Amino acid sequence: MDNHKFSRLHITMMYNSDIVIIGSGLNGLTLSLVLGTTGLKVALVDGNTLATDYLSNQKFDGKAYALTIASQRLLKAVNIWPALKKNAQPILDIKVTDGHPGAGPSPFIMHFNHNEIGDDPIAYMVEDRHLRQGFNDRINVSNNIMRFNGNVIDNKLENNENQVFLENGDIINTKVILACDGRGSPTAKRAGILFRNKNYQQQALVTALEHEKNHNGVAHQFFMPLGPLAILPLRKNNSSIVWVLSKEVGEQTSKLNNNDFLEKLRPAFGNFLGDIKVSGERFSYPLNLITADSFTGERLALVGDAAHSIHPLAGQGFNQGIRDIATIAEVLVDAYRRGEDIGTKNVLNRYSAWRRFDSKSLSSSTDFFNTLFSNDNSYLRLGRNLGMGLINNTSLLKQFLIREATGLTGDQPRLLQGITL
Amino acid sequence: MKTTVDVQEIKKFQDMAAEWWDPTGKFKPLHMLNPCRLDYINSQIAYEFDRDLTENLPFEGLKVLDIGCGGGLLSEPMARLGAEVVGADAAERNIKVAKVHAEEAALDIDYKHTTAEDLVSDGMKFDVILNMEVVEHVSDPLTFITACQQLLNEGGLMVCSTINRNPKSYIMAIIGAEHVMRWLPKGTHEWKKFIKPNELYEYIELSGLTPVDKKGFVFNPFLWSWSLSKKDLSVNYVTASVNKS
Numbered sequence: 001m002d003n004h005k006f007s008r009l010h011i012t013m014m015y016n017s018d019i020v021i022i023g024s025g026l027n028g029l030t031l032s033l034v035l036g037t038t039g040l041k042v043a044l045v046d047g048n049t050l051a052t053d054y055l056s057n058q059k060f061d062g063k064a065y066a067l068t069i070a071s072q073r074l075l076k077a078v079n080i081w082p083a084l085k086k087n088a089q090p091i092l093d094i095k096v097t098d099g100h101p102g103a104g105p106s107p108f109i110m111h112f113n114h115n116e117i118g119d120d121p122i123a124y125m126v127e128d129r130h131l132r133q134g135f136n137d138r139i140n141v142s143n144n145i146m147r148f149n150g151n152v153i154d155n156k157l158e159n160n161e162n163q164v165f166l167e168n169g170d171i172i173n174t175k176v177i178l179a180c181d182g183r184g185s186p187t188a189k190r191a192g193i194l195f196r197n198k199n200y201q202q203q204a205l206v207t208a209l210e211h212e213k214n215h216n217g218v219a220h221q222f223f224m225p226l227g228p229l230a231i232l233p234l235r236k237n238n239s240s241i242v243w244v245l246s247k248e249v250g251e252q253t254s255k256l257n258n259n260d261f262l263e264k265l266r267p268a269f270g271n272f273l274g275d276i277k278v279s280g281e282r283f284s285y286p287l288n289l290i291t292a293d294s295f296t297g298e299r300l301a302l303v304g305d306a307a308h309s310i311h312p313l314a315g316q317g318f319n320q321g322i323r324d325i326a327t328i329a330e331v332l333v334d335a336y337r338r339g340e341d342i343g344t345k346n347v348l349n350r351y352s353a354w355r356r357f358d359s360k361s362l363s364s365s366t367d368f369f370n371t372l373f374s375n376d377n378s379y380l381r382l383g384r385n386l387g388m389g390l391i392n393n394t395s396l397l398k399q400f401l402i403r404e405a406t407g408l409t410g411d412q413p414r415l416l417q418g419i420t421l
Numbered sequence: 422m423k424t425t426v427d428v429q430e431i432k433k434f435q436d437m438a439a440e441w442w443d444p445t446g447k448f449k450p451l452h453m454l455n456p457c458r459l460d461y462i463n464s465q466i467a468y469e470f471d472r473d474l475t476e477n478l479p480f481e482g483l484k485v486l487d488i489g490c491g492g493g494l495l496s497e498p499m500a501r502l503g504a505e506v507v508g509a510d511a512a513e514r515n516i517k518v519a520k521v522h523a524e525e526a527a528l529d530i531d532y533k534h535t536t537a538e539d540l541v542s543d544g545m546k547f548d549v550i551l552n553m554e555v556v557e558h559v560s561d562p563l564t565f566i567t568a569c570q571q572l573l574n575e576g577g578l579m580v581c582s583t584i585n586r587n588p589k590s591y592i593m594a595i596i597g598a599e600h601v602m603r604w605l606p607k608g609t610h611e612w613k614k615f616i617k618p619n620e621l622y623e624y625i626e627l628s629g630l631t632p633v634d635k636k637g638f639v640f641n642p643f644l645w646s647w648s649l650s651k652k653d654l655s656v657n658y659v660t661a662s663v664n665k666s
Contacts, residue, residue, distance in 0.1 A: 038475075039475070039476075039477055159525045159526075159527075160525050160526045160527070334456075335456075337463075337474050337475065338456060338459045338460065338463060338498060339459060339463070339497070339498025339499060339500075339501040339502040340455075340456070340459070340498055340501075341497070341501075341526065344444070345444055345445075346444040346452055346455075
């Protein structure tokens, strides 16, 4: 009995850190690395052991993100881009096509070539495993980032600090908590932050395909009556696809085996890349737009999916997270170097004021495009066919859309201009 | 005790002192202006004393006096950046508020209920004097600035900001800030005590200091924030001067 008691004894440790980042997903990893390079002390906390002890040489699962030029600049500024670029696939063109049911692609094709904005590719496809590996390798050798493996059970304001309580009894005192704990953020819930939820009654199916012919670096967006299908080039003869279907059809389709899934996909996908087979894991998730009523709380800021998550139509989820990261990092580092208390309302409000407009505009424009294109209404169809033709011939509007897709619009934080903090 | 402190001015600020640290309260304009003021102060100190602002504790080893420190809006950042800070204010309640707040923030700041003139009598010397939004409240600016000069080490720096005196500043600082926006209680400022940049330069030179820079603090109502301007010194402005040997 005594032995049992003894084994339960845990010496509670008290730590101090300028910043506590909760959640070591992609946003938490990126934010830790960015802040860790500025001299601020960062505690990165996650209860998921897979996230903390990330194994090297994970096998291909098809999960990948289209990183915009702006996102690449941030990764360049913290000097991790060269390592990622080695395994990345450039997107050289985006072709947007409107499809009739069973009639193949419409003749009105919008075509974005990277030469219209400069010499660089429009975006790079980077696999999830390569991103996690790259970030973890850097973070684990950083002197400014301390990792904690354990769930956060609570946090409390104490004088001019926020105290973070871990499940093992350890406490971290910090100036500010940055919640990167994703959609439905438990940290945001604890702070009483409310969310607006818009359910699209749609299901997104995500996987990777291997195809016979090479994609030549071209990304496709097919707007089909069932819903949009995005085809994004991966390395070699692989592409990542995001297929958005109605809730019922999507749920049914997600349950099909690979062969039946391909049978269903082929009419939408077409045969322009030759024969196709499933090469990645298959993921399926409902689409809903969730936005926090407030991006900040007392000595707390929400970052990435914890603040807002949009459906993946524009492939902008992680890019949006990177914009949050560039903004909060600049606000905090500038305040720190100015001698301000980085956790005050005064400082955190600069982040929410800067981000709010931007995330709203992207969420609502993606929302608008999806509604417009996934509706099989002939008047809308005529309108959008004409619209596409017009957009294609109106270089100013097209340049705006392509700049939006590359993340080059809006008031840019320094990191998104490639300037080191 | 010989003093340039205006008794009525002290009473006014005592009434307001408890609200110093509420960014949405009565001192909202100062909280809004603070990042811009700090950017100017920090860059001037970094330039004069050859410090790198991206390093930790860049102001280590510097003695800073924040004269008219109020609730400590500038003293605390200076202490965080590593400076040895004395915050002085003629209003006792300000000092009490500032002390309580610094203790909560675990910052080591020497707050004193005293005046520039008394610090001179005590033989105190500093590398940097922050003289921000104070000269327009004292009864005799020249005597006050002369006391500041006497408090500076050779090669020391004084950063001094105030409000210009012209029709625009009357509209912006008195009608706008006190009557329309109600950012400040009515009667916070007396327009006739505002100082034109050439007058301030004259006081500074007469005190024995050498003015080296001046900039405007400009409020942008569209961005709802303050920024530094090389040209527009029409309302709020700031100067830097050095104590040459």
